[in-house]
Amino acid sequence: MQSSVLPRLVEPELHRLAHGLQEASSAGVLDGDDVICIAATTAGRVVSRTLQPGTRVPAWCTANGRVLVAALPADEAAAWIERQSMQSLTPRTLTDRQRLADEIATARRQGWAAVDQELEPGLRTVAVPLAGRQGTVRAAINVSVSAERFSMQDLIDTCLPALRQAQKALRPLL
Secondary structure: OOOOHHHHHHHHHHHHHHHHHOOEEEEEEEEOOEEEEEEEEOOOOOOOOOOOOOOEEEHHHOHHHHHHHHOOOHHHHHHHHHOOOOOOOOOOOOOOHHHHHHHHHHHHHHOOEEEEOOOOOOEEEEEEEEEOOOOOEEEEEEEEEEOOOOOHHHHHHHHHHHHHHHHHHHHHHO
16 A cells, blocks of 8 residues: 555645645545555544545445445445445444435435444534546545534635635646
8 A cells, every 4th residue: 555656646735735724635446345544644633543644434324335335336325335244333323224325325425425423423524525527536545533623614614615626636646
């Protein structure tokens, strides 16, 4: 992973995001049923132990995972959803396949996803996909915050515009 070009391309933008917002930011790629973190920065605020390069997390309950699955062809996304274990990781974890399918369809339609404490209690995340010039999604980036400091609406209102700017800046590089 360290020799991969993708982490080196996204890291400067992650630093701009994290330091501009004073929150954590990471990038991930879909690997089967998981998202692998390829780059991360915290700007001094550590909100999750999963924000480390090389860490694997279940894609179905993460914002990065949902935007990455949303980028798959519809039949592949449906098959992907069917094979998920859907076990509860927190009291807020989505465990119904139809609701997951609805969330992924919403992410596909709006171009972003947000997750409220589904992977870890107290962790809220919003993510956007990273596509290259040809439109192929290669990764996703997110901003992660503490639920004590941000409501979901504040997360979206504050962090999504910055994520969109990063997405736009990275498009010609991918």
